[in-house]
């Protein structure tokens with residue numbers, strides 16, 4: 195497998211984590227209840243922290259410093275799926291996104307923990323513990339809230355329906371899909387997607403939410419290769435506003 | 446408390462509260478405090494003690510949650526990974542402090558819902574300094590370092606107070622504040638010793654924030670029988686002037702060593718008395734801002750209200766899970 | 778309609794009407810949750826210690842909240858127990874440094890409703906003003922019997938000032954092998970630690986440059 199392929203994989207993971215962590219941090223100080231404000235902020239920090247871990251791996255492969263990579267690229271240069279760049283919306287959407295994304299992330303990290311590339315396996319092994327808590331958090335919230343009352347149920351179902359096409363975009367195949375599978379890096383996006391569908395439908399059923407037929411949903415692809423919604427560039431401009439006052443300065 | 450001055454207002458009702466107390470119980474209570482023992486929620490306490498503590502701890506809690514806003518402003522714009530992670534954690538801590546403080550106040554019998562209600566309806570106050578805007582990244586650095594430094598002066602004093610749950614919350618809070626202080630100082634050092642543009646940003650922030658910072662500790666305390674008793678009960682642990690002096694003593698040299706100018710020509714340490722001298726802060730402005738006419742009062746409350754309103758459906762839904770189970774005050 | 782124009786882009790995205798909250802009605806129904814007491818084990822084989830409370834609708838959520846409010850810092854955490862506040866039986870608190878165990882005698886069990894023999898956990902307050910610390914567990918047919926048994930098992934040279942007794946079956950325990958990995962990255966969260974912000978060298982260098 196080529197280094198180019200490995201970078202392709204690491205970039206999409208890192209960019210997903212950074213953009214979703216950034217988005218979720220918008221709730222810090224404005225959450226629906228104090229304790230949840232704190233918990234959600236921790237998970238946003240975990241995401242930004244793990245993006246840093248992957249940018250560091252990329253730096254070791256010859257890419258630029260993590261700060262430079264994260265704070266100076268334009269939208270077309272980002273490899274995150276469109277799902278993570280969508281605005282935070284109401285709490286129901288942020289929760290559903292957290293649930294759908296972190297289930298995929300947990301499977302991804304579990305698979306990468308077995309990766310023959312030692313450095314990648316190490317990072318994945320470490321991070322899967324914190325993502326396990328994220329998934330516990332998400333599962334509990336989805337189950338508690340979705341059957342609490344009609345208002346909550348409706349909100350959760352609507353968010354789920356809206357989120358699913360984007361969520362399937364997480365698994366947009368890489369141009370190196372076969373290389374990964376052949377080299378045993380991880381079993382590939384299709385394999386994550388299959389396991390993911392199994393895991394989330396179990397929880398969603400317990401929560402009393404309805405999962406539409408999978409073949410009725412069209413996945414939103416494009417993010418992995420620079421095609422983004424109108425939301426990403428403004429997010430990046432905001433994120434880099436201070437950094438770009440002087441990118442060479444030590445902040 | 447996060448800033449001083451406006452907490453202890455003597456009133457005739459307060460004196461009445463004290464008159465009916467059982468003298469024997471009152472004597473035992475005061476003896477316990479004199480021995481340096483903490484008062485715990487289930488212990489007997491004078492009504493006035495309870496009332497003043499609730500008010501003080503509640504205001505402290507409000508200051509934390511509102512204080513999360515001016516710095517939270519910069520979360521999505523913090524320059525670089527290190528700053529981004531730290532600021533997220535710092536603002537998160539402030540929300541956590543509110544949670545701890547509300548918990549301590551709850552042990553005295555006021556529910557958290559009621560406290561939050563009193564905050565967003567404008568019935569209770571929070572630290573005045575958070576009614577000022579953070580125009581640039583450097584403003585947020587000023588807060589992280591120096592406003593937190595001021596808060597620490599206050600909080601360390603209060604941590605020696607008499608009410609157990611409040612002291613325990615403050616111990617935890619002070620441990621976290623040391624991160625805030627170091628982080629804030631680190632940020633300011635980088636700006637002040639950085640590029641000309643960075644230096645300029647930092648100096649402008651100091652210029653903007655010095656007056657609110659001097660207001661932070663409140664006007665000189667009027668000594669009355671009322672404050673005397675709160676001092677004796679170890680509710681009030683230091684005067685506003687003591688706190689301000691301690692702050693100046695610890696931090697003015699640290700600001701100066703970074704080549705920053707403090708916008709007060711009269712600021713100097715009197716070598717004879719060891720006291721800091723400064724231009725008397727504009728207390729009319731202080732009063733005006735406390736009474737709602739500051740640059741950000743409206744926004745701060747509106748944002749807090751919006752957060753409460755947007756989260757209402759979540760709390761309503763979850764509360765239905767515990768229908769029939771009664772809320773009781775927490776234990777310690 | 779005009780909106781609040783904030784310096785905070787997050788707030789501008791909320792589109793808060795400028796007039797918002799001119800009047801804010803008192804809520805009819807309070808959405809106050811019940812509270813759970815949180816106990817944290819800082820390290821394997823160390824005693825659980827009371828850390829504070831969280832407001833939560835269920836014990837699972839209480840745990841989710843407790844973890845981030847009370848164990849997001851430090852080098853280690855190996856377990857969390859959450860207990861509904863109303864599930865904890867509290868002894869009186871003693872005066873003048875007296876040992877609470879001196880007040881517990883056999884008669885305490887008279888008239889106590891006898892239930893199944895089951896496991897109880899005991900927490901002691903060893904210093905006024907400090908936290909309650911887990912002393913250990915015992916079997917009893919009632920909370921009263923648990924107090925009596927606690928005296929026989931845990932009374933020592935040092936006085937305890939207050940006791941909390943809880944049925945083991947009502948405690949939500951997140952601990953052990955199965956959960957140890959959720960705290961694994963704790964030591965990596967250096968950015969939450971004051972130690973990670975040293976800058977004396979930078980100041981020194983700056984001062985030297987100023988002098989030159």
Ligand SMILES: [Fe+2]
Nearest residue numbers: 534537538969
């Ligand atoms: Fe933190």
Ligand SMILES: [Fe+2]
Nearest residue numbers: 509538539542
């Ligand atoms: Fe604080």
Ligand SMILES: [Fe+2]
Nearest residue numbers: 539593622625
């Ligand atoms: Fe702070």
